[in-house]
Amino acid sequence: MAMTEPSYEHGTRGVPYIDGPKIVVMASDSQDPGSATFCIRNEDHTLGNALRYIIMKKCGLSFCGYSVPHPSEYQINLRIQTDGTITAVDALHQGLSDLIDLTAHVKETFTDKIKQGGYELREGADPDAE
Amino acid sequence: MDATAFAQETGPTITLLEVKDSPETRSVSFILSKTDLATANALRRVMIAEVPTMAIDLVEFESNTSVLTDEFLAHRLGLIPLNSEQVGTITYTRECSCQQYCPQCSVELHLNVRCTEDHTREVTTRDLVSSHTSIAPVLNGPNDRGILIAKLRKGQEINLRCIAKKGTAKEHAKWSPCAGVAFEYDPHNRLRHTTYWIEDDVKSEWPVSANGRFEPEVAEDEPFDYNAKPEAFYMTVEGTGALDPKEIVTTGLRILQAKLSLVQLLLKEIAEERGAVARPPMNGFH
Ligand SMILES: [Zn+2]
Numbered sequence: 001m002a003m004t005e006p007s008y009e010h011g012t013r014g015v016p017y018i019d020g021p022k023i024v025v026m027a028s029d030s031q032d033p034g035s036a037t038f039c040i041r042n043e044d045h046t047l048g049n050a051l052r053y054i055i056m057k058k059c060g061l062s063f064c065g066y067s068v069p070h071p072s073e074y075q076i077n078l079r080i081q082t083d084g085t086i087t088a089v090d091a092l093h094q095g096l097s098d099l100i101d102l103t104a105h106v107k108e109t110f111t112d113k114i115k116q117g118g119y120e121l122r123e124g125a126d127p128d129a130e
Numbered sequence: 131m132d133a134t135a136f137a138q139e140t141g142p143t144i145t146l147l148e149v150k151d152s153p154e155t156r157s158v159s160f161i162l163s164k165t166d167l168a169t170a171n172a173l174r175r176v177m178i179a180e181v182p183t184m185a186i187d188l189v190e191f192e193s194n195t196s197v198l199t200d201e202f203l204a205h206r207l208g209l210i211p212l213n214s215e216q217v218g219t220i221t222y223t224r225e226c227s228c229q230q231y232c233p234q235c236s237v238e239l240h241l242n243v244r245c246t247e248d249h250t251r252e253v254t255t256r257d258l259v260s261s262h263t264s265i266a267p268v269l270n271g272p273n274d275r276g277i278l279i280a281k282l283r284k285g286q287e288i289n290l291r292c293i294a295k296k297g298t299a300k301e302h303a304k305w306s307p308c309a310g311v312a313f314e315y316d317p318h319n320r321l322r323h324t325t326y327w328i329e330d331d332v333k334s335e336w337p338v339s340a341n342g343r344f345e346p347e348v349a350e351d352e353p354f355d356y357n358a359k360p361e362a363f364y365m366t367v368e369g370t371g372a373l374d375p376k377e378i379v380t381t382g383l384r385i386l387q388a389k390l391s392l393v394q395l396l397l398k399e400i401a402e403e404r405g406a407v408a409r410p411p412m413n414g415f416h
Contacts, residue, residue, distance in 0.1 A: 014301040015224070022396045025404070040393060046175040047389060053168035089401045096394040100387055102169060105141050106162070107383040113146040113160070114376055121376050122215070 016074040018042060025089075026077070035081045036088035044068060048076040054102065055095035060085040142169070147364075149376065153270030155368065158375040159312075161344065163362040167315070170363040174313050177382035179299040182222075183214035183307045183372040184237060184265050188293035192242075195286045196253075206279055207241075207292055208304045210255055211268045211370040220265075220296045231293055237262040239292040245282035253280045253288060265294065268371035307373040312366035317342040321358055 018041050026037040040047065048066035055064045063081040080088040114121050142165035150157045162170050189204040196203070226235035238261045245251035254276030260266035269276060280288060299306035316323060317339050326336045338347075341364040369375040 015298075016300055023393055023400065025400060038397075043389065043393070044175075046172045046180070046386075047393070049168040050172040053166045089397065089404070093394065093397055093401065096390050096397065099169075100390045100394070102142065102165075103383050103387045103390065106144065106165075106173070107380055107387070109142070109144045110160070110379055110383070113144050114149070114158075117146050117149065119149050119151075119376065121380065122374065 016042070018074045032084075033087040033089070034084045036079075036092075038078045038080070038088075038092060039075055040078060041075045043076050044074065045076075048078060050099055051078060051092075051095055054099045055080060055091055057098075058086075058091065058094065061091060064091075153274065156371065156375055157366055157368040158379060159364070159366040160379075161341075161362055161364055165361070165363070167360055167363075170313070170315075170365070172386060173379075173382060174311050174365065176386050177367060177378050178306055178308050178311055180385050181307050181373065181378055181381045182217055182296050182298050183305050183370075184212045184217055184220065184294045184296055185302075185304045186210065186212070186239065186292040187236075187295040187297065188231070190291045190293075192289040192291065194288050194290065196280050196282055196288050197286075198280050203280060203288070203290070207258075207290075208302070210258070210277055210279075211372045212237075212260075212265055212294055213268050214265065214307065214372040215374075216262075216264045217296055217373075222297070223295050231295065235295065237265045237294040239266070239294060240290070241279070241292065242287075242289045243282065244287035244289075245284050248284055251282040252278055253282060254278050258292070260294075270371070307369055307378045309368045309370045310366075311368070312364070314339060314341055314364045315360040315362060316345075317364070318345055318348050320345075320348050320352075320355075321360060322354065323360075 020041055022041055024039050026039055028035070028037065045068065048068070052064050052066050055061060060082050061080070062083050063079065066076050066078045068076055078092070080091050082088060082091055086094075111121060143163050145161040145163070147159035147161065148157075149159075162173070186204075186207045189200075189207055191200050191203075194200055194203065198206075220237070221235045223231055223235040226232060228235065240259045240261075241253070241257055243251065243253045243257050252275075255267035255269070256276035258267050258276075258279070267276065282288065297305040319326070326332050328335050344362065344364075367375045367378055369378055373381070
């Protein structure tokens with residue numbers, strides 16, 4: 001009996017995926033470096049909402065929001081507007097750093113609590129670890 | 131700002147509630163507090179959909195004279211949890227250099243059962259033989275009979291070959307390492323994010339969950355605070371057996387970090403292209 005074959009020429013088969021650069025700054029008429037819309041490909045609410053929250057927490061921000069423009073296109077648009085004390089690119093960069101730190105902190109705390117509780121946690125158990 | 135500085139400023143805290151590690155349930159319960167719904171939800175979403183495991187993806191039927199169709203059996207086989215502790219050693223097929231699949235990106239399993247007795251032969255995951263030392267159907271000790279795949283009558287047989295691949299639940303739910311992720315906040319409904327449907331009395335008809343003990347009850351005359359936000363998130367991660375639930379949490383966080391680091395790295399390139407004065411990275415990429 002023949003095997004049902006996935007079409008590999010399409011690259012990723014069932015995995016939601018959209019071709020193109022991971023992140024682009026959307027074209028705009030505005031000359032204001034404090035405002036920008038970033039299109040982040042192959043990301044969804046997981047990153048979008050967390051980034052929106054962490055960026056909005058910072059001073060100098062007048063607006064930060066995100067949207068998933070179309071449910072069948074795996075990308076998000078992230079809009080940042082600042083009061084001019086910081087550029088939108090810097091605000092996003094800082095937001096990413098803060099979220100990385102937050103995640104690292106949660107991971108560290110979780111690992112500590114697990115070990116304090118006398119439980120075992122496999123070292124280097126992370127798949128995909130670079 | 132390093133991780134410790136961040137912790138001192140606003141850092142989320144974790145209170146470990148329970149770790150179950152019995153053959154019946156493998157789960158970890160904790161409270162994630164001093165953070166926002168957005169970040170707690172990001173963790174929940176990433177654990178469900180982006181932590182990779184192994185699952186059967188291709189099935190080649192040599193023979194199937196059982197009452198179940200090939201498609202039906204193939205679907206059932208796909209949903210069987212495979213021990214995925216070693217998933218880190220396997221590459222995604224789409225990233226592999228091979229044409230179709232190879233030992234680097236797949237694991238082969240065989241199922242060859244024929245009923246020769248007068249009574250019904252139960253085909254379980256115990257009959258599913260893996261060619262890999264650890265990537266095999268999950269079994270909880272020697273008394274576990276395994277997951278029922280099909281039942282055979284005398285003379286019926288199933289003979290097939292399965293190819294298990296690495297994947298995530300973004301593609302198909304069979305790759306999710308989580309049997310369930312319980313996620314609750316505001317057990318007393320102080321924030322009124324939900325409206326209960328009641329007949330007479332909300333307290334007797336909607337008993338407060340076990341997490342209610344961590345927060346004060348809402349007083350009768352308590353004024354509604356419309357500025358209040360959820361701050362504590364009660365999470366229970368129950369695994370399918372493919373991965374240790376504790377590991378699902380740490381791997382989920384790691385993947386979240388990796389996603390963010392990638393975006394940050396590429397954003398830096400954009401910033402440099404645009405000639406913007408990009409801030410130097412505040413810390414190394416984790
Ligand atoms: Zn391969």
